Amino acid sequence: MKGNSSSAKPLTDHDHYKAPSEPSIKKVPPKRKKRRRSQAFQEAVTGYFFLAPALILLGVFLLYPMGAAFYYSFTDFYILKPDDISFIGFENFSYIWQDAQFRQAFWNTVYFSVIVVPVQLAVALGLALLINKKLKFRVFFRTAFFSPVVMSLVVVSILWTFMYNPNEGLINQLLGLIGISPQPFLTSPDQAMNSIIVMSVWQGAGFQMMIFLAGLQNIPNHLYEAADIDGASNWQKFLHVTLPGLKNIALFIFITISIAAFKLLVQPMIMTQGGPLGSTKSLVYHIYETGFNYRDVGYASAMAVVFTLIVLTITIIQRVLIREERG
Amino acid sequence: MKRKKGIQRVVLYVSLTLLTFIFLFPLIWMLVSSLKDEFQIFRDMKSLKAFLPPAPSEVEGGYFANYIAAFQRVDLMKYILNSLIYTTGIIVFGLIVNSMAGYALARFRFPLAGFWLGVIIATLIIPPESIFLPLYVLVYDLGWVNTYTGLIVPFIANAFAIFLFRQFFLDFPKELEEAAKIDGCSQIGIFFRIIVPLSKPVFATVAIVLFINHWNDFLWPLVVASDESMRTIQIGLQYFMNEPPIKWGQVMAALTIATVPMLLIFAFLQRYYVQGLTHTGSKN
Known part of the structure; x- marks a missing residue:
């Protein structure tokens, strides 16, 4: 669509230019017209020259694998027998619903997302509001809250595995100082996922706090001044000036956290290997194991297709919500 | 009114300090522990010394013994x-x-x-x-x-x-x-x-x-x-x-x-x- 309208643009521009002085288009010398066409051709060639490397790479390493995943999902492709692929229709997909491990991984992932997303959003917003005022050591506080972001998820996961150690870990020692008995954390099916959630919020919130801070600074000051003149309380100012001003940024953060949460993999892989009793096995982790450990590419691809559809659905629902909010 | 503001200030700074501790203690512990030997790490964890660097007299193989060993x-x-x-x-x-x-x-x-x-x-x-x-x-x-x-x-x-x-x-x-x-x-x-x-x-x-x-x-x-x-x-x-x-x-x-x-x-x-x-x- 856009391509058509923009490729027609030089013509209309030209018409506007020429129309007042030269009433008839026939007067344009044919030579000029030809030159313009060859210029357009040259521009197209240059355009594709600039765009081609990226297009080819995206095609080969993103779109082709996407299509291949879709194709494999209808086959019994097994990595050890790459030449023996047969089409098995929807068998993989119908097996998904009988696969107790898939169901568990699915609900684990949902549980993780449903808790992490609002909590992390609230923590990030809370931190941003706390330090978005004149404070002593403001830069220090901001840096402190942001500092976990500097560590990779792998580093953080390893560090917290040691901190969560049931007997000798730092957290149990600290809890001991205030008289709380040692907790099993990662070794208990009831606590493992919650322990991962706490760590994930701790690691990620500082980053969204920075984005919220940028958003807070973009709210025009005169809105607050006007509210002051109207005698609004702090709470009213928050409700009627701050929150509406942050809506778009909050929705953007909401989408990115939701999608990232649904891709949960590194934390359980490093901290619990999906255990205990599968309580921290995530969807992507289950796909990874099926594909790379059990080499069942066909079935893993079917799950990957389902996973993609879920992520797409989340994205689309949220986009629609945003559009409604804006409209 | 002024007193209320003062109390608010105190509450604000106390909570900011607490939050700072929550966000920083794993990092500090990581850094500090990387300078200590195993015995000292476990001994210090029983107190707030877990967050203090080892005293010069306590390090035997030098501050960076763990780094050298890891490499x-x-x-x-x-x-x-x-x-x-x-x-x-x-x-x-x-x-x-x-x-x-x-x-x-x-x-x-x-x-x-x-x-x-x-x-x-x-x-x-x-x-x-x-x-x-x-x-x-x-x-x-x-x-x-x-x-x-x-x-x-x-x-x-x-x-x-x-x-x-x-x-x-x-x-x-x-x-x-x-x-x-x-x-x-x-x-x-x-x-x-x-x-x-x-x-x-x-x-x-x-x-x-x-x-x-x-x-x-x-x-x-x-x-x-x-x-x-x-x-x-x-x-x-x-x-x-x-x-x-x-x-x-x-x-x-x-x-x-x-x-x-x-x-x-x-x-x-x-x-x-x-x-x-x-x-x-x-x-x-």
């Missing part, structure tokens, strides 16, 4: 080098390929330009996790497993980077390019001699985003660089964490080492990173 036990140097090659490769090729694509989509009129832009934006919502298996099969068929090519090439083109570049070039004043054109400069010459040198901020932003994403990468290096000599630092850490005998001090030393490059990036270039991400956030 001797596993080839951390090699892992870091692999990570640097991996990220640098993606950044160098990625900057060229994606900036050119972004420029094409911002400046040139050619058939299907809008269509390709739509396709590129659409690929943003494909979760990379869902294509890793077929991508691995492809890279395997190409004979690229356990090579830098296999690590780097699939991630050179980056829809997000193309989009950032396009947004930047759209706002770029056209007059300079037109003047250069009149002077007889070719399109390629214009791009590399005029546009690129004047677009340092967006190149910096994309380079940093790429560095952070791929320095922290886990899944792709895990499957493609399975050979010990090809491991990146993140993969190396995961193996080191489970390699007996597990020495807490040495693990903390290795974790600290892996964080240093990120720390440097954020300390000096953080502004570009947050800028880039908030920019797209508001424009989306």
Whole structure:
């Protein structure tokens, strides 16, 4: 669509230019017209020259694998027998619903997302509001809250595995100082996922706090001044000036956290290997194991297709919500 | 009234201090423990000494004994080098390929330009996790497993980077390019001699985003660089964490080492990173 309208643009521009002085288009010398066409051709060639490397790479390493995943999902492709692929229709997909491990991984992932997303959003917003005022050591506080972001998820996961150690870990020692008995954390099916959630919020919130801070600074000051003149309380100012001003940024953060949460993999892989009793096995982790450990590419691809559809659905629902909010 | 304000201030600072502790204590413990021997780590954990560096009299093999031991036990140097090659490769090729694509989509009129832009934006919502298996099969068929090519090439083109570049070039004043054109400069010459040198901020932003994403990468290096000599630092850490005998001090030393490059990036270039991400956030 856009391509058509923009490729027609030089013509209309030209018409506007020429129309007042030269009433008839026939007067344009044919030579000029030809030159313009060859210029357009040259521009197209240059355009594709600039765009081609990226297009080819995206095609080969993103779109082709996407299509291949879709194709494999209808086959019994097994990595050890790459030449023996047969089409098995929807068998993989119908097996998904009988696969107790898939169901568990699915609900684990949902549980993780449903808790992490609002909590992390609230923590990030809370931190941003706390330090978005004149404070002593403001830069220090901001840096402190942001500092976990500097560590990779792998580093953080390893560090917290040691901190969560049931007997000798730092957290149990600290809890001991205030008289709380040692907790099993990662070794208990009831606590493992919650322990991962706490760590994930701790690691990620500082980053969204920075984005919220940028958003807070973009709210025009005169809105607050006007509210002051109207005698609004702090709470009213928050409700009627701050929150509406942050809506778009909050929705953007909401989408990115939701999608990232649904891709949960590194934390359980490093901290619990999906255990205990599968309580921290995530969807992507289950796909990874099926594909790379059990080499069942066909079935893993079917799950990957389902996973993609879920992520797409989340994205689309949220986009629609945003559009409604804006409209 | 004034007293109420004073109490509010106190509450505010107390909660900020508490929060600071919550966000910093794991890092402090990691840093401090990397300087202590095993016995001291476990003894100090029973008190707040867990967060204090060891006194000079308490260190026997020198402050950096754990670091030296970690480097001797596993080839951390090699892992870091692999990570640097991996990220640098993606950044160098990625900057060229994606900036050119972004420029094409911002400046040139050619058939299907809008269509390709739509396709590129659409690929943003494909979760990379869902294509890793077929991508691995492809890279395997190409004979690229356990090579830098296999690590780097699939991630050179980056829809997000193309989009950032396009947004930047759209706002770029056209007059300079037109003047250069009149002077007889070719399109390629214009791009590399005029546009690129004047677009340092967006190149910096994309380079940093790429560095952070791929320095922290886990899944792709895990499957493609399975050979010990090809491991990146993140993969190396995961193996080191489970390699007996597990020495807490040495693990903390290795974790600290892996964080240093990120720390440097954020300390000096953080502004570009947050800028880039908030920019797209508001424009989306």
